Amino acid sequence: xxxxxxxxxxxxxxxxxxxxxxxxxxxxxxxxxxxxxxxxxxxxxxxxxxxxxxxxxxxxxxxxxxxxxxxxxxxxxxxxxxxxxxxxxxxxxxxxxxxxxxxxxxxxxxxxxxx
Amino acid sequence: xxxxxxxxxxxxxxxxxxxxxxxxxxxxxxxxxxxxxxxxxxxxxxxxxxxxxxxxxxxxxxxxxxxxxxxxxxxxxxxxxxxxxxxxxxxxxxxxxxxxxxxxxxxxxxx
Numbered sequence: 087x088x089x090x091x092x093x094x095x096x097x098x099x100x101x102x103x104x105x106x107x108x109x110x111x112x113x114x115x116x117x118x119x120x121x122x123x124x125x126x127x128x129x130x131x132x133x134x135x136x137x138x139x140x141x142x143x144x145x146x147x148x149x150x151x152x153x154x155x156x157x158x159x160x161x162x163x164x165x166x167x168x169x170x171x172x173x174x175x176x177x178x179x180x181x182x183x184x185x186x187x188x189x190x191x192x193x194x195x196x197x198x199x200x201x
Numbered sequence: 202x203x204x205x206x207x208x209x210x211x212x213x214x215x216x217x218x219x220x221x222x223x224x225x226x227x228x229x230x231x232x233x234x235x236x237x238x239x240x241x242x243x244x245x246x247x248x249x250x251x252x253x254x255x256x257x258x259x260x261x262x263x264x265x266x267x268x269x270x271x272x273x274x275x276x277x278x279x280x281x282x283x284x285x286x287x288x289x290x291x292x293x294x295x296x297x298x299x300x301x302x303x304x305x306x307x308x309x310x311x312x
Contacts, residue, residue: 090244117298119299126210126304126305127203127304128203128207128290128302128303128304128305129245129290129300129302130302131299131300134299136298144299176244176245178244180298189235189247189250190247190300191247192237192244192245192246193244194242194243194244195242195243195244
């Protein structure tokens with residue numbers, strides 16, 4: 087049981103390049119989330135998914151796209167990277183069940199630098 | 202703007218001392234208030250959580266105090282240890298499985 091894993095751990099991009107971040111969970115969770123963490127800003131929700139085949143915008147969705155083709159995977163795409171997207175990205179997942187406590191399980195993060 | 206305001210930004214405490222972190226919110230629909238702990242290079246992990254039907258919850262050396270009328274809640278770390286040195290985030294949710302996080306507090310415990 088690996089929990090929530092993220093690939094890659096580090097990445098450096100040039101402005102305008104594209105990339106995809108992969109999040110995988112093996113806990114059969116319905117909800118998955120992508121956050122970005124910046125100093126002094128806490129964690130801000132980018133996009134989330136309430137189940138396979140669904141996605142929704144969070145607090146800061148501009149410049150990002152997501153897909154949830156399989157229940158266990160949630161992909162975050164940057165089509166044309168900008169320096170403002172330099173951040174640490176975290177994926178999280180939650181079990182959707184009656185009386186759920188909303189506990190989110192986080193991955194280890196991806197540190198992205200856009201030059 | 203952030204829906205949950207957290208203070209202080211950082212604090213330093215001596216080993217054995219008490220660390221106190223405060224959070225405030227405006228959205229009365231929030232009904233779940235977790236605290237997450239994050240060590241450098243790691244993802245956040247749930248530390249302790251409370252619902253508004255209780256005013257206090259204690260787990261070991263960690264206590265959440267909740268004041269519904271003031272829309273404030275706080276984390277107390279008793280007998281602080283060097284291993285408690287981390288960044289702590291408060292959060293709140295209106296039970297739609299989305300969390301709003303505070304900006305974080307970096308706690309340093311000096312031996």
